[in-house]
Amino acid sequence: MAKNSGRNRKSSGPSRKPAKKPFWRRLLRGTVLWGFALALLGAIFLGVAIFFTERELPDYSALKSSQNGQMIVVRARDGSELVSLGPSYGKWLPADQIPAIMKKAMVAVEDRRFYSHFGVDPLGLLRAVYTAVSGDRRISATSTITQQLARNIFLNNSRSYVRKAREAVIALALERKFTKDQILELYLNKVYFGGGAYGIDAASRKFFGHPATELSTAEAAIIAGLVKAPSHYSPTADAEASVERGKVVLGLMAKNGAITPAEAGTIDLSDVNIAKEKGQNSVRYFTDWALPQLDLLLPETNGPIEVWTTLDPKMQAAATRAIDANVPDGAQGALVSLDNDGAVLAMVGGTDYVTSNYNRATDAVRQPGSAWKLFVYMAALEAGYTPSDRVVDEPVTIDGWSPHNSGRNYAGEIDVRTAFAYSKNTIAAQLGNEVGFGTVASMARRFGITTPINTQPAMVLGTSEVRVIDMTRAFAAVSAGGTSVEPYGITKVTASDGEVLYQHKSVRGQVLVPHYVAAGITDLLQTAVATGTGRAAQIGRPVAGKTGTTSSNKDGWFLGFSSGVTTGVWMGRDDAKRVGGLSGGHAPARAFADYMKVAVAKRPVEEFDTKLQLPEWQLEPDDEYLQGDPDDYYYVDENGNLVPPGDGTRPAGDLPRYEDGTVGPGPGPGTPQVPDYGPPAAPPAASDDFLDQATGKKGAAADPGLRPGQGIAPSPTPTRTPAGAY
CATH class of the missing domain: 1.10.3810.10 (Biosynthetic peptidoglycan transglycosylase-like)
Known part of the structure; x- marks a missing residue:
């Protein structure tokens, strides 16, 4: 009995539960177990995939x-065969x-x-x-x-x-x-x-x-x-x-x-001796640029295809001749020509594809010189300048940098149009400093420049390297009235049975700048060709364009447009060494003219839209009065009631009269006189000076930009200088 009672006392005592493991140990254990399970499942899945793949592999x-x-058969704009490419x-x-x-x-x-x-x-x-x-x-x-x-x-x-x-x-x-x-x-x-x-x-x-x-x-x-x-x-x-x-x-x-x-x-x-290729020509620069785009345009396909492109054979031949005939000895040349919708009409990436198939039109990055001023002046126009505004060509220093003009001479007070036409470096520096070098860089980005851009003061003279196709795209956007243009080279792709695998769809470009900016810069570009540094680019019809020459004559550029065709030309050495006598206004401009005479021969002559329609914020008070009848204007009394002018109810002291006879509710020209409480006459729509200027009575200096190419002040004959671009 005593033994049994002992057992009962032991069993009736408090039960002990096993100690609970720490959370981190339980988490670690769970992670290991789940990881092992997932790894095992992955290994099984991988093994099955390899097994079935191996069974399906060809012998x-x-x-x-x-x-x-x-x-791949590549066809031109007219359907003719450009080149047939295939595996060798x-x-x-x-x-x-x-x-x-x-x-x-x-x-x-x-x-x-x-x-x-x-x-x-x-x-x-x-x-x-x-x-x-x-x-x-x-x-x-x-x-x-x-x-x-x-x-x-x-x-x-x-x-x-x-x-x-x-x-x-x-x-x-x-x-x-x-x-x-x-x-x-x-x-x-x-x-x-x-x-x-x-x-x-x-x-x-x-x-x-x-x-x-x-x-x-x-x-x-x-x-x-x-x-x-x-x-x-x-x-x-x-x-x-x-x-x-x-x-x-x-x-x-x-x-x-x-x-x-x-x-x-x-x-x-x-x-090592490299074998020379045969049967190649400048068309291959274009096909080398266009065909890699098929990877993005087409679904996966291995069958034979025909690629219909934008290239015009006659324009391509003319572009090749223009580069060959004008490029300096020992230098290379490149040309890109775009239609108004961005279609590439011609592309030359070098003087000889057999010797070098490196495409300088799309791959090389070089300094554009004064061609970069396109972005400087567009930024200034957007900030409020007009082609007829007066600026002063004089020595200037910005953050220790002192640019010089060609010939190191200065013209004094001139208008913006003249400064651009003769590529005045000091004016570009002043404008860039005023609007901000970051603003100029943003303008270049807006117009399609994809390469790095520095924002040091010297950037206004084109020290940032660019591609020919990007600069041509920027000028094409100006030609399109400030609307973006996207270069393209493939219009459609068909299979051997005629099935259309890809069709290019035209997309309306984005508005990059207001109309008045595009009109203003076109005015400047037209003047640069008519009377400025780009005179060699004239072709007997309206042309707008800009030259560019880098320091020590390492690069020469001309970019411009006429009759809906935009063309960019670059010349220089691959090793960026000096080319004697090279400047944008000579060989590149002549090559541009030789090509464009053929490119636009069958196109109608188009006059440029250079009429400035300034936004309201940019109109002066006299300009605003010219937009309507002065009798339509009303004054407001202190209680907010409209008071027609001339009814004799104007509150005392509300509208002071000025020495020049004008009356208005706020500050204006002249010194306010003692308020006149009698019935006032309606304020004049414009002063006599403004009317004389607007109607042309004061001559070319009053030209508000509606007559492009006029008002160009005489300037010394430009000469080359290593210190600047023109």
């Missing part, structure tokens, strides 16, 4: 026979015939862990994810050779997470189905090297004139360097860039043991 012989690229394939080289140095070069520069990873490089993937999260939020280009092969054969080049995931799955499947040597053989025979060349044999024949089996170490380094950016590093596009890229490849080869550092140091890439 090796089918992959060898498949071709990348597509046939050399001889298929089996793995044992591909030079070992070519394999080593490609692995060194594109995928140094190619032989150790399983299709996806985890370290490279981590770098890509880090870049996407911390940088521009896009997947970075860190694909393995196997991933690149998967993309080239089965996918497109869009940068998205979905495409990257599909690329990784296909790469893993390829690694399971084929050997490393087979994958490298496929890659080297299919990768794109630029200029339509697919595979190392086609690239070797195109760039060096011999089969890939004869590639040297230097040539292999150049070819391996092309994959990253075929058009930029192409030996025929930019020999210097190609050599610099080849040096990078040689360094990577030495680092990875493909060659010794000593061997890398003895290789001179500049000694």
Whole structure:
């Protein structure tokens, strides 16, 4: 009994519950368990995806026979064929015939862990994810050779997470189905090297004139360097860039043991002989600019297509002749011509596409000189200036910077029109300082300048580098009355069966500046050609334009428009060295005139709209009176009641009379006299001085800007000076 009672006492005591674990331990445990579960599910899903992808992959012989690229027929504005482009394939080289140095070069520069990873490089993937999260939020280009092969054969080049995931799955499947040597053989025979060349044999024949089996170490380094950016590093596009890229490849080869550092140091890439291309012309500058846009305009398609463009063959030929006939020896030239809706009518990116396919019309950035004053004067016009306003051409210093005019002479008091026509640097500096250099930069941005813009005082003379196509676009917007213009080169794309895959839709441009600003700057531009620095651009019909010359005659520009066609011309050396005698008012202006005579020959003559219709805030009181009958104006008494003028009920002291006879409710000219409480006459609509000025009785100095090209004061003959642009 005692024993049982003992058990009862023990069992009847208080029960002990297990101690509760801390929250962080429970959270950690849950995270680990859920993470493990999700990882397991992901691994299962990935394994299933790889399994089914591997089953659907074509066999090796089918992959060898498949071709990348597509046939593209490019047509001109009139439907004629400009050029036919398509993939160029050399001889298929089996793995044992591909030079070992070519394999080593490609692995060194594109995928140094190619032989150790399983299709996806985890370290490279981590770098890509880090870049996407911390940088521009896009997947970075860190694909393995196997991933690149998967993309080239089965996918497109869009940068998205979905495409990257599909690329990784296909790469893993390829690694399971084929050997490393087979994958490298496929890659080297299919990768794109630029200029339509697919595979190392086609690239070797195109760039060096011999089969890939004869590639040297230097040539292999150049070819391996092309994959990253075929058009930029192409030996025929930019020999210097190609050599610099080849040096990078040689360094990577030495680092990875493909060659010794000593061997890398003895290789001179500049000694490599580049084969000259045949059958190319200036049209290719345009096609090189327009065709890459198909990636954005078209859905994914691999079939043959026809691309209908805006290029006019006759205008293109005239543009080529104009550049060739006027460009100084040793210099390059570029031209872009736009229709009033932005259609590219002609494009020349250099003097010889065969020698250099670098497109200076769309890719080169150069200082525009005084052509930049377009934005300075538009900012001033928008701030309230008119072409007839008086300014003083005199020495000026802004934040320690003292600009000089051509010839270092000064004209004294002149009007804005004259200052622009003769490209007075001191006036541009004063206007830029008054409206604000940031305001000038904003105006340039508004009109389509995409390159960086500095806001130092000297920026008013065009020290910020720009592209020819961007400056031409800006002048085209002025020609369009201050409405934005978007350059385009493709009107439609059709499939082989005639199906329309893309059709350009005209979009009404945005209003960039008020009408009076566009009219005012057109007045100035027309005067610059009629009597100023752009006289060489005259073509026998109204032309508006502006010259530009940079310091030491490194760049010469002329940009202008007539009869709905806007054209920009640039000349200079690629190495930015001085070109003797080069100025915007000479060779570029003559090239502009030679081209425009052909471009507008069949177009009606168009007079420019230079009539200033100033906004209300810019009208002076006398101007406002001219807009209506003075008897229509009423006064307001102290109680807010309307009081017609002349009824004798005007409150005492409300409307003082001034010495010049004018009467008004607020401050005005003259000194107020003792209030007159008698019946007053209605205030005159305008003073005698204003009427004489408005009716022209006071001569050209009173011209309010309605007669463009008049009122130009005599100026000394301009001469070149390294200190300024004109």
